[in-house]
Amino acid sequence: MKAITVLGSTGSIGTQTLAIVEEFPERFRVVALTAGNNLDLLIEQIRRHRPEVVALADGERLEELRQRLEALEPSARPARQPELLAGSDGLCAAAAWPSADLVVTGIVGCAGLLPTLAAIGAGKDLALANKETLIAAGPVVLPALEASGSRLLPADSEHSAIFQCLQGTPWAESARLSTGVPTPGLRRLQLTASGGAFRDWAAADLHKATVADATSHPNWSMGRKITVDSATLMNKGLEVIEAHYLFGLDYDHIEIVIHPQSIIHSMVELDDSSVLAQLGWPDMKLPILYCLSWPERQATPWRRLDLTEVGQLTFRAPDRAKYPCMELAYAAGRAGGTMPAAMNAANEQAVALFLEERIHFLDIPRLIERVCDRHRVDLTTSPSLADVLAVDAWAREAVREAAATLSTSTPTPLLA
Numbered sequence: 001m002k003a004i005t006v007l008g009s010t011g012s013i014g015t016q017t018l019a020i021v022e023e024f025p026e027r028f029r030v031v032a033l034t035a036g037n038n039l040d041l042l043i044e045q046i047r048r049h050r051p052e053v054v055a056l057a058d059g060e061r062l063e064e065l066r067q068r069l070e071a072l073e074p075s076a077r078p079a080r081q082p083e084l085l086a087g088s089d090g091l092c093a094a095a096a097w098p099s100a101d102l103v104v105t106g107i108v109g110c111a112g113l114l115p116t117l118a119a120i121g122a123g124k125d126l127a128l129a130n131k132e133t134l135i136a137a138g139p140v141v142l143p144a145l146e147a148s149g150s151r152l153l154p155a156d157s158e159h160s161a162i163f164q165c166l167q168g169t170p171w172a173e174s175a176r177l178s179t180g181v182p183t184p185g186l187r188r189l190q191l192t193a194s195g196g197a198f199r200d201w202a203a204a205d206l207h208k209a210t211v212a213d214a215t216s217h218p219n220w221s222m223g224r225k226i227t228v229d230s231a232t233l234m235n236k237g238l239e240v241i242e243a244h245y246l247f248g249l250d251y252d253h254i255e256i257v258i259h260p261q262s263i264i265h266s267m268v269e270l271d272d273s274s275v276l277a278q279l280g281w282p283d284m285k286l287p288i289l290y291c292l293s294w295p296e297r298q299a300t301p302w303r304r305l306d307l308t309e310v311g312q313l314t315f316r317a318p319d320r321a322k323y324p325c326m327e328l329a330y331a332a333g334r335a336g337g338t339m340p341a342a343m344n345a346a347n348e349q350a351v352a353l354f355l356e357e358r359i360h361f362l363d364i365p366r367l368i369e370r371v372c373d374r375h376r377v378d379l380t381t382s383p384s385l386a387d388v389l390a391v392d393a394w395a396r397e398a399v400r401e402a403a404a405t406l407s408t409s410t411p412t413p414l415l416a
């Protein structure tokens with residue numbers, strides 16, 4: 001029985017993790033939950049999973065949570081109320097909770113950084129969904145993993161595919177899961193991308209993209225931020241940096257290929273030129289389950305892949321002019337140091353402004369580029385945690401300042 005902590009339990013990753021725990025109660029149990037501010041769902045999760053501890057990011061609502069738990073009908077109330085914590089310290093304490101074996105990081109954005117480091121500091125294995133943490137703070141997270149012996153199991157579907165393909169290679173046998181050290185025998189990674197909401201739009205029409213357009217993903221059902229990141233292809237750019245830190249390859253050997261069906265979740269090319277791929281329906285439950293069950297495979301009754309039903313698998317190179325965020329991510333990854341932190345924070349802030357309808361879709365890459373250009377002179381090559389946090393805060397403010405100077409009229413089309 002594996003004891004699981006779920007950071008961001010009320011989100012897309014969090015709820016899917018809890019659904020897996022409910023489906024395999026003999027294998028997994030929940031010991032700790034953290035959430036932002038969705039009390040209705042959190043209370044339902046506490047009722048069903050009876051965690052030992054719960055941490056709420058929004059400390060102002062802690063008293064409300066306490067009162068609502070105490071007001072539950074006796075039959076609905078957990079026999080023992082969980083310990084209730086709040087704020088950043090509370091999230092970190094829950095992330096480091098002693099009885100947990102594995103921590104699923106389902107918080108969105110760099111807000112997950114301190115809880116992730118707390119889990120690593122406590123020696124917990126991680127199921128990494130919260131990619132922004134590794135991207136912003138790779139130079140801090142990797143040495144922390146090395147020092148604590150925590151293992152980083154990728155929950156992102158592409159990285160899970162690569163991880164699965166590498167089982168059986170000398171790399172996996174040495175159990176070096178996340179060291180930033182090149183994986184022996186691995187020559188190239190190909191990350192597949194659905195192409196996001198605008199894959200069938202002409203680049204010249206993207207200036208008309210609305211929030212409703214950008215938040216409807218053709219293949220995957222996910223949180224709003226990552227859905228917009230998929231529409232800009234920033235998500236794939238972030239995943240390139242994530243793959244660099246997880247598998248140690250340089251950026252010239254990590255490629256993106258558009259695969260509209262989202263059946264092949266990524267591919268690895270080995271030194272002898274053999275290419276291995278992992279296939280499945282586009283459903284995050286499988287990569288999450290693999291993190292939970294690894295190194296074992298848990299038998300499931302889930303819908304089996306039928307390639308005759310899929311019919312065709314197609315592939316094409318991404319259109320670099322249509323997706324400037326992809327190039328910005330490669331450039332930030334290659335620059336290294338604090339540049340990925342600046343880029344990631346600029347993206348988080350720009351996407352938030354877009355979701356509030358305060359900037360246009362095409363302003364997202366323009367703002368990120370401006371902030372990365374400004375950061376170049378201040379780049380720190382071997383940053384500390386304090387450096388990363390300072391750059392993160394600076395980049396958000398820089399985006400807000402730059403956004404205030406933008407014209408509110410529709411921006412010029414990308415290729416005009």
Ligand code: NAD
Nearest residue numbers: 008009010011012013036057107108111129130131222223
């Ligand atoms: P989501 O928006 O659905 O959920 C985010 C969770 O984090 C919620 O529980 C929310 O309450 C919590 N949260 C938000 N802001 C917080 C803060 N400041 N402090 C503490 N908690 C906070 O997001 P999601 O789609 O589940 O994505 C979570 C992470 O997983 C992201 O990093 C995303 O890139 C990654 N990911 C998601 C998917 C997916 O299918 N959803 C796939 C691959 C990777």
Ligand code: MG
Nearest residue numbers: 156157158239
């Ligand atoms: Mg992914």
